[in-house]
Amino acid sequence: MPTATRREFLKIGVAGASALAAAGLGFDDAVAESTKIQQQLRIAGAKELHSVCPYCAVGCSLVAYTRQNSDGKVELLQIEGDPDSPVNEGRLCPKGATAMQLAVSPRRVESPQYRAPGATGWKSVSWDFVLDKIAQNIKASRDATFVATDGNGNTVNRTEGIAFAGGAAFSSEEGYFATKLMRSLGLVHLEQQARV
Amino acid sequence: MPVAATASDVWTERRRRVGELRARQGFARQLLDFYGALLAVQERAFDDAAANRPAAEDLASYVTDIVVPSVLDVSLALGPERMRSELIHRIETEHPRAIVLRWIDGGEQPAVDRFLARAALGPVLEALGADARRVCAGPRDELHCPDCGGLPQLSYFDPGPEDLATGPRRLLCSRCSATWGFARMTCPGCGEDRSAKLSIFSEHGTTSGEQGSVVRGLQRGVPPMDHGAIFPHVRIEACESCRHYLLSIDVASDPKAVPVVDELAAIPLDLYARDRGFTKITPNLMGF
Numbered sequence: 501m502p503t504a505t506r507r508e509f510l511k512i513g514v515a516g517a518s519a520l521a522a523a524g525l526g527f528d529d530a531v532a533e534s535t536k537i538q539q540q541l542r543i544a545g546a547k548e549l550h551s552v553c554p555y556c557a558v559g560c561s562l563v564a565y566t567r568q569n570s571d572g573k574v575e576l577l578q579i580e581g582d583p584d585s586p587v588n589e590g591r592l593c594p595k596g597a598t599a600m601q602l603a604v605s606p607r608r609v610e611s612p613q614y615r616a617p618g619a620t621g622w623k624s625v626s627w628d629f630v631l632d633k634i635a636q637n638i639k640a641s642r643d644a645t646f647v648a649t650d651g652n653g654n655t656v657n658r659t660e661g662i663a664f665a666g667g668a669a670f671s672s673e674e675g676y677f678a679t680k681l682m683r684s685l686g687l688v689h690l691e692q693q694a695r696v
Numbered sequence: 697m698p699v700a701a702t703a704s705d706v707w708t709e710r711r712r713r714v715g716e717l718r719a720r721q722g723f724a725r726q727l728l729d730f731y732g733a734l735l736a737v738q739e740r741a742f743d744d745a746a747a748n749r750p751a752a753e754d755l756a757s758y759v760t761d762i763v764v765p766s767v768l769d770v771s772l773a774l775g776p777e778r779m780r781s782e783l784i785h786r787i788e789t790e791h792p793r794a795i796v797l798r799w800i801d802g803g804e805q806p807a808v809d810r811f812l813a814r815a816a817l818g819p820v821l822e823a824l825g826a827d828a829r830r831v832c833a834g835p836r837d838e839l840h841c842p843d844c845g846g847l848p849q850l851s852y853f854d855p856g857p858e859d860l861a862t863g864p865r866r867l868l869c870s871r872c873s874a875t876w877g878f879a880r881m882t883c884p885g886c887g888e889d890r891s892a893k894l895s896i897f898s899e900h901g902t903t904s905g906e907q908g909s910v911v912r913g914l915q916r917g918v919p920p921m922d923h924g925a926i927f928p929h930v931r932i933e934a935c936e937s938c939r940h941y942l943l944s945i946d947v948a949s950d951p952k953a954v955p956v957v958d959e960l961a962a963i964p965l966d967l968y969a970r971d972r973g974f975t976k977i978t979p980n981l982m983g984f
Contacts, residue, residue, distance in 0.1 A: 524778075524807060524982070524983040524984065525775070525776060525778060525779040525782075525807055525808060525811055525982060525983045526775070526776035526777055526778025526779045526780075526782075527726055527727050527730075527776050527982060527983075527984075528776065528778075529726040529776075530723065530724055530725070530726040530727045530963055531963065531967075533722070533723035533724075533725075533726075534723045534724065534963035534964045534966075534967055535964075535967060536723070537723045537926065537964040538964035538965075538967045538968050538971075541899055541926065541927075541964060541965075541968065542899055542900040542901075543897050543898065543899055543900070543932075543968055544897070544898075544900060545895045545896065545897055546895070546896045546897070546898065547891055547892070547894070547895065547896065548880070548881050548891060548894070548896060549891050550881065550891070563862070563880065563881070565896075565903055565905075575905075576905065577903035577904070577905040577906060578903040578904045578905050580862040580904075581856075581860070581861060581862045582862070582880070583853075583856075583861075583862045583863060583864040583865065583880055584864070584865075584879050584880050584881075589861070590856055590861045590862035590863060590864065591856075591858070591860060591861040591862075592860050592861070593860070594860065597860045597911045598911055600904075600905065600911075604905065
């Protein structure tokens with residue numbers, strides 16, 4: 501947004517109002533009163549952006565209303581269905597309609613939670629800790645349950661002690677990557693929640 | 697599904713809204729008082745045209761003979777001083793039929809000519825429908841009225857068909873008040889559709905996020921939170937590419953809004969847009 505000092509702002513306002521009054525039909529009282537109101541308005545520029553609901557495979561189109569604050573941070577202010585989309589024609593399901601909570605919910609969990617064996621509660625831990633822990637558990641389970649050959653001597657190379665479930669918010673690319681990764685570990689139990 | 701408004705509902709609704717905004721937006725009272733008086737003339741013109749059904753080729757003569765005198769009467773009696781003096785000057789120097797014809801032909805006109813022609817012809821075109829509107833000049837593309845080729849005066853968002861649905865955007869014609877659907881994130885002035893070029897100016901506190909809800913429209917049915925916004929349902933939609941703007945009325949967030957009237961009364965937003973170097977796609981009936 502352009503910035504102006506108070507003096508410049510008042511000058512601009514008076515100039516704009518004068519131009520409007522000169523070009524108009526003589527509603528000078530309305531212009532004068534409106535100029536006072538204009539100077540009280542707290543207006544900010546915003547943008548509307550296209551997006552797609554992340555929750556399920558229908559792929560409903562969203563309109564995201566964002567505003568850049570004075571500190572440069574972009575604030576998400578509103579999400580609604582895109583009325584021009586042939587997919588959802590402005591409609592959203594109850595879950596999609598709350599998509600804004602993904603970004604702004606004060607109850608959003610912002611760090612990984614870990615409950616140690618035997619512990620009674622969760623504690624916040626770092627991503628490094630969690631990634632290491634998951635890797636260790638995967639390796640331990642895979643080593644313990646890996647089947648190289650079946651009862652008939654056929655080579656199968658499968659990991660029977662781990663199952664994988666993909667989340668509904670996966671994109672196609674994430675789903676493809678997850679499948680490749682899990683198959684490379686020998687997993688055979690793969691499932692995907694592809695709907696709400 | 698909403699029931700379609702009848703012709704008389706349209707004028708009743710406009711009068712009702714003038715009364716509401718007159719009480720709520722005192723800064724626009726001078727304009728709304730005059731517009732309220734003009735509405736009576738326009739409603740009569742609408743009813744007469746609906747009854748008489750003048751032929752399309754006689755439109756300019758019919759409007760000049762039947763409607764212009766009434767518009768002049770109310771304008772000279774109740775209009776602001778500059779409007780009165782310029783109208784007197786114009787009807788002394790040019791036949792009103794030429795003024796009306798130029799508006800039909802889409803030619804450049806001074807503000808007072810536009811007002812006279814538009815105030816008189818508008819309700820007649822509204823009454824006669826698409827056949828009569830075809831005589832008006834102008835492109836029939838998506839940036840212009842499909843009926844008469846006029847420029848869009850405003851855009852508005854209808855309430856959606858259900859609670860969690862966003863209604864489509866529509867444009868309203870400055871010449872005949874027909875409406876047509878238009879893409880939400882596209883400039884009605886030049887067709888620009890890059891989000892980075894399309895700025896929206898609205899008051900703080902008017903989005904659902906600022907009103908404490910993650911779901912647009914969820915607050916419907918409960919008392920709205922007061923954020924002190926004067927125009928909680930009106931915003932400026934501006935284009936950095938063509939430097940034009942228009943006002944957009946969200947009827948979903950204020951179901952009592954009547955876009956034609958609310959647009960006229962939002963003078964502070966016009967001032968704001970013009971201060972930032974934007975020009976309205978076409979001035980409204982009152983020249984703003």
